[in-house]
Amino acid sequence: MTTVLTYGTFDLFHIGHVRLLQRASALGERLYVGVSSDAFNALKGKNSIIPYEQRAAIVAAIKEVDGVFPEENWTQKKSDIERLKADILVMGSDWEGRFDDLNTICNVHYLPRTEDISTTDIKKTFEKINRQQIVSLENQLRNARDTLLRNNLL
Numbered sequence: 826m827t828t829v830l831t832y833g834t835f836d837l838f839h840i841g842h843v844r845l846l847q848r849a850s851a852l853g854e855r856l857y858v859g860v861s862s863d864a865f866n867a868l869k870g871k872n873s874i875i876p877y878e879q880r881a882a883i884v885a886a887i888k889e890v891d892g893v894f895p896e897e898n899w900t901q902k903k904s905d906i907e908r909l910k911a912d913i914l915v916m917g918s919d920w921e922g923r924f925d926d927l928n929t930i931c932n933v934h935y936l937p938r939t940e941d942i943s944t945t946d947i948k949k950t951f952e953k954i955n956r957q958q959i960v961s962l963e964n965q966l967r968n969a970r971d972t973l974l975r976n977n978l979l
């Protein structure tokens with residue numbers, strides 16, 4: 826029975842997350858996921874929109890996932906691997922080489938990311954929409970003011 830372990834924030838859950846979990850699961854029979862806690866995200870300079878309890882529940886609902894636990898610091902991976910008897914640690918290719926030292930206690934795999942999607946991109950899209958709405962409201966207000974001025978009502 827091969828046990829696979831992976832980690833992530835999984836904020837604003839998207840197709841890249843699903844594919845990563847599916848590919849990680851295909852490497853073994855059991856998949857555990859460490860989901861970054863809100864405090865750990867803050868430490869990493871990430872501000873997750875969805876709170877930990879919901880992100881963890883979403884990841885746990887994926888049928889390939891057998892268990893979820895909080896990731897609270899940079900150093901817990903070694904003890905997690907030992908506790909869960911993980912054979913494989915899966916990380917996204919954005920972490921290539923960063924966890925090679927753990928190859929002494931398990932096999933570290935770096936999986937390529939799904940292209941053209943990330944939580945950061947989704948957040949940027951929302952910010953852009955908000956900016957467009959602000960510009961539109963400013964235009965409406967300017968038009969209303971001009972109308973009032975034209976009619977000597979202001």
Ligand code: CTP
Pocket residue numbers: 832833834835836841842844845871916917918919936937938939940941942943944945946
């Ligand atoms: N992932 C992936 N393909 C993507 C996005 C993420 O394979 N397009 C993987 C990451 O490599 C990681 C896991 O999904 O192994 C969780 O990634 P996470 O950092 O939570 O998601 P991102 O969308 O990369 O978030 P951010 O933009 O905040 O870094």
